[in-house]
Every structure is written in C-alpha cells, then in structure tokens.
Amino acid sequence: EHTxxxxxxxxxDWTDGEVEHRVKAGPWKVLFCEFAGAGDLPLMVGGVNKVVxxxxxxxxxxxxxxxxxxxxxxxxxxxxxxxxxxxxxxxxGTASGQLFVWGEAGRVIRTQRAHDGAVTCVAxxxxxxxxxxxxxxxxxxxxxxxxxxxxxxxxxxxxSPHPFTPGxxxxxxxxxxxxxxxxxxxxxxxxxxxxxxxxxxxxxxxSQAELHGLAAHPTNPHLFASAGDDAVVRVWDAARRACVRxxxxxxxxxxxxxxxxxxxxxxxxxxxxGAGTKDGTLMVLDARxxxxxxxxxxxxxxxxxxxxxxxxxxxxxxxxxxKCYFHNTNDYALEAPTKPLESxxxxxxxxxxxxxxxxxxxxxDLIFYNVGDASRLTxxxxxxxxxxxxxxxxxxxAQGLWDHAGIPQDLICxxxxxxxxxxxxxxxxxxxxxxxxxxxxxxxxxxxVNGFGSKVSRVSFLAGDERILAAGxxxxxxxxxxxxxFDYDKL
Numbered sequence: 001e002h003t004x005x006x007x008x009x010x011x012x013d014w015t016d017g018e019v020e021h022r023v024k025a026g027p028w029k030v031l032f033c034e035f036a037g038a039g040d041l042p043l044m045v046g047g048v049n050k051v052v053x054x055x056x057x058x059x060x061x062x063x064x065x066x067x068x069x070x071x072x073x074x075x076x077x078x079x080x081x082x083x084x085x086x087x088x089x090x091x092x093g094t095a096s097g098q099l100f101v102w103g104e105a106g107r108v109i110r111t112q113r114a115h116d117g118a119v120t121c122v123a124x125x126x127x128x129x130x131x132x133x134x135x136x137x138x139x140x141x142x143x144x145x146x147x148x149x150x151x152x153x154x155x156x157x158x159x160s161p162h163p164f165t166p167g168x169x170x171x172x173x174x175x176x177x178x179x180x181x182x183x184x185x186x187x188x189x190x191x192x193x194x195x196x197x198x199x200x201x202x203x204x205x206x207s208q209a210e211l212h213g214l215a216a217h218p219t220n221p222h223l224f225a226s227a228g229d230d231a232v233v234r235v236w237d238a239a240r241r242a243c244v245r246x247x248x249x250x251x252x253x254x255x256x257x258x259x260x261x262x263x264x265x266x267x268x269x270x271x272x273x274g275a276g277t278k279d280g281t282l283m284v285l286d287a288r289x290x291x292x293x294x295x296x297x298x299x300x301x302x303x304x305x306x307x308x309x310x311x312x313x314x315x316x317x318x319x320x321x322x323k324c325y326f327h328n329t330n331d332y333a334l335e336a337p338t339k340p341l342e343s344x345x346x347x348x349x350x351x352x353x354x355x356x357x358x359x360x361x362x363x364x365d366l367i368f369y370n371v372g373d374a375s376r377l378t379x380x381x382x383x384x385x386x387x388x389x390x391x392x393x394x395x396x397x398a399q400g401l402w403d404h405a406g407i408p409q410d411l412i413c414x415x416x417x418x419x420x421x422x423x424x425x426x427x428x429x430x431x432x433x434x435x436x437x438x439x440x441x442x443x444x445x446x447x448x449v450n451g452f453g454s455k456v457s458r459v460s461f462l463a464g465d466e467r468i469l470a471a472g473x474x475x476x477x478x479x480x481x482x483x484x485x486f487d488y489d490k491l
Contacts, residue, residue: 021054141171169185189202358387368381422435428454
C-alpha cells in the first residue's frame with residue numbers, strides 16, 4: 001500500500017487505540033517510519049531513494065515535504081532511522097553502508113561510512129548522550145558516540161553458537177548501554193556485553209519464507225525436531241524450551257520424521273522455489289550429531305511428508321509429484337515407488353502392521369497402497385485397517401474436523417494422541433481444535449484455540465501426550481501447549 005499510519009491512545013495503555021493519521025508515502029515501498037521531532041510529529045518516512053516528512057498543519061491533517069539528499073549525496077534506499085533528541089537530528093542507515101544525518105530542515109547535513117554492506121538497523125544508546133548503535137548486513141554491531149566516532153564494535157561470527165546467517169536485522173540498547181540485544185537474519189537473538197564483547201544466545205528460531213517441518217521424538221516426551229525453508233534442522237528440548245542441536249543443510253526442508261528407535265532423523269528437502277536443486281531429496285541424519293548418513297533422490301519435486309513403519313523396516317516418503325516412495329532402512333535404498341497420481345500427496349499414514357499406507361492428496365482424495373509392491377488398494381480392502389498414526393485430514397475418522405458443508409478445504413494438518421482418544425488439528429485461519437477420535441460426522445463439537453495469525457502448517461503430540469506442538473507457516477513460530485485430560489464426552 002506504500003502507506004504509513006499513526007495511532008494514538010489517549011489513556012496510554014492502548015485499550016483505546018485508534019488511527020489518527022493515514023498518509024500515502026508515494027509510489028515507493030515504505031522501509032521505515034520514525035517520529036523525527038521533540039513532539040509526536042513530524043513523522044519521517046523512508047524507502048527506496050526517498051525520504052518524506054509529514055508535519056501537522058492548522059485545521060488538521062498533515063503536510064508532505066520531501067527530504068533533500070543534497071548534490072553530493074547520492075539518493076539511495078534508506079532502511080532505518082533513529083531520532084536523537086539531544087542533537088535534534090535523525091540518523092539513518094542506507095543500502096550502501098553509509099549513515100546519513102538529517103538536520104531540522106530535512107536535509108542531509110553529514111555522511112559517515114559505517115558498514116561493509118547495508119546498515120539495516122539503528123537505535124539510541126544512553127538517553128541524552130547522542131550516542132547510538134547500528135547493525136549491518138555484514139554481521140557487525142557498532143556503538144557510536146554523538147560525534148559519529150566508533151566507540152565499540154562486535155562481530156556476530158564471534159558468537160557461540162554463531163548465527164547461520166550473520167546479518168543483523170535489529171538492535172536495542174538498555175538505558176545505560178552496557179548491554180545490547182541483537183537479532184540476526186538467521187533467526188537468533190543475542191545479548192552482547194559492551195565491556196566484554198561476549199555474545200549470549202537468548203533465543204533462536206527459523207528464518208526465511210515458511211516453516212513446515214515438525215516431528216516429535218517417538219519416546220522422549222521432551223524432544224522434538226523442526227526444519228524450515230532456511231535449510232536449518234533443529235532439535236529442541238520442550239521442557240527447557242531451548243534448542244539443543246542444530247545443523248545447516250544445503251537445501252530448504254519441509255518435512256521430517258524420527259525412526260522408531262530415535263536413532264535416525266529423516267528430512268525431506270525442497271519446497272521453496274528457486275532455492276536450490278535438491279527438491280525431492282531424502283536426507284537421513286544421525287539424530288544425536290545431525291551428521292548426514294544417507295542421501296537419496298528419486299523425486300524431482302519437493303517431499304511433503306515422511307513416515308517410518310511401526311516395525312522400523314521401511315521409510316515412506318510422499319512428494320508433490322503424486323508418488324509415494326518406499327525405502328528400506330538398512331541403506332535407505334528405494335524398494336518401490338507408487339504410480340503417480342494426478343495431484344501431489346500431502347500426508348501419509350502406516351497401518352499398525354506396517355503392510356499398508358494411506359495417502360491424502362491436495363485434491364482431497366484418500367488413496368490406499370500395499371507397501372511391499374506399491375500396488376493400489378480399493379477403499380473397501382482398507383476398510384478394517386488399523387492405522388498407526390492419523391495425520392490424514394481426509395477419511396471417515398476425520399470428517400468431524402471439516403466444516404458444516406462437509407468440505408475440508410481449510411483443514412491443513414492433523415495429529416492423533418497416542419492413546420487414540422483425541423486429535424489436534426490446524427487450520428488456514430490459524431486456529432487449533434481438539435476433537436474426539438474418531439470423528440465420523442462433519443462439524444462435530446470441538447475445543448478451539450486461536451494460536452496463530454495465519455496458516456498452521458503442522459501439529460504434533462509429544463510422546464506421552466502431555467503437550468501439543470503447533471507450527472505457523474508464515475510466522476515460523478512453534479507454540480507449545482499443555483494438554484490436560486478432560487471428559488471427552490463433553491466435547
């Protein structure tokens with residue numbers, strides 16, 4: 001929209017927040033907004049080769065005035081800004097790695113080389129001192145004095161563990177500027193000590209595009225793994241809410257699965273257009289070290305789901321090419337692929353005796369196969385099969401998860417508790433719902449939680465069924481919920 005919006009709360013607690021101004025910045029993308037004066041306004045809005053000031057005018061409204069880069073200052077994308085009250089100026093970071101200082105008249109009055117690459121963030125340090133902190137795409141954080149001399153600098157690659165993508169995207173200093181919080185492009189958040197330069201990892205998560213890979217350990221009630229479009233596999237301790245192992249792969253990943261004994265972690269690669277040439281590759285890692293043990297590629301389109309058979313003898317992989325691939329677990333050689341369907345396969349489940357699978361397609365079909373020879377079964381032949389897992393969003397046992405029209409179009413993902421009495425399902429609107437299992441009638445009663453602002457990509461019960469995990473596709477957030485047993489008949 002290329003629009004900037006100013007909100008106001010008369011009470012100051014934002015229970016009464018409302019829009020006060022809405023301004024069109026121009027035909028260019030807005031990259032930052034900053035209050036650039038002693039009061040609430042003027043508002044400084046910056047973007048691609050442009051800076052604009054909006055100032056109040058008598059009678060209401062805002063007047064627009066373009067900032068002046070000056071004859072010797074090449075116009076370029078301006079990415080971030082911080083107003084310095086003590087100097088009554090604004091420091092901005094640019095795509096070329098320079099700092100531009102803007103005076104009260106809305107003109108660049110000074111430039112300073114700051115980073116090797118774009119200056120992506122700037123924040124005040126020590127109120128009233130005129131000092132500030134910057135971060136750059138080069139992974140460097142610098143503390144500046146008010147005269148634009150560098151007092152301290154730190155490199156993200158000195159952190160342990162170091163970020164997979166070291167570019168800095170956000171910085172914030174505490175009131176006395178002896179500690180700085182730094183967020184990286186790789187999804188890590190560190191606290192940096194001004195005096196020692198030590199980087200302390202506070203939190204981490206997935207970055208870039210979407211998060212789809214999520215799998216609970218088969219027996220440990222605290223461990224689970226995740227994999228995303230950032231090509232990073234992480235193993236987490238749910239009790240500590242901390243990552244315990246991490247490994248960078250050479251391709252995005254959208255699904256993973258633990259072997260029944262917990263020794264292997266299988267990862268399905270691909271899914272992010274233009275991000276590599278390994279779509280359809282099956283990678284098997286040592287679950288303890290995350291070292292790559294096996295790598296097999298039989299599909300040219302990305303893998304969407306992986307399941308080990310209950311007996312641990314086979315691994316099934318399904319792909320957007322409409323096929324299911326069956327691999328032995330000795331060397332992960334391909335035993336047999338199924339014939340291609342007209343649409344991609346999104347989820348698979350093994351039977352408890354490890355001889356059959358069911359495959360759910362993106363066109364809402366549910367197909368059944370013999371595992372031994374990959375031959376197709378009729379629905380009638382699979383009527384009495386007992387399934388080891390229930391992650392298919394279609395089928396007789398999942399109809400209660402659909403809407404009143406009997407259409408599963410907004411249902412994205414499902415998992416069944418190991419005690420087989422309850423399911424958790426995720427939807428395109430970000431909601432999570434608990435249903436009784438089985439759920440044979442459309443629009444059955446459910447307990448609902450609004451967990452995400454957009455699509456839920458994967459849900460899973462941890463071993464022991466005491467906690468539930470859910471991953472948001474766009475938000476790349478993993479939420480953990482405590483599941484407390486209740487009277488299922490009251491749903």
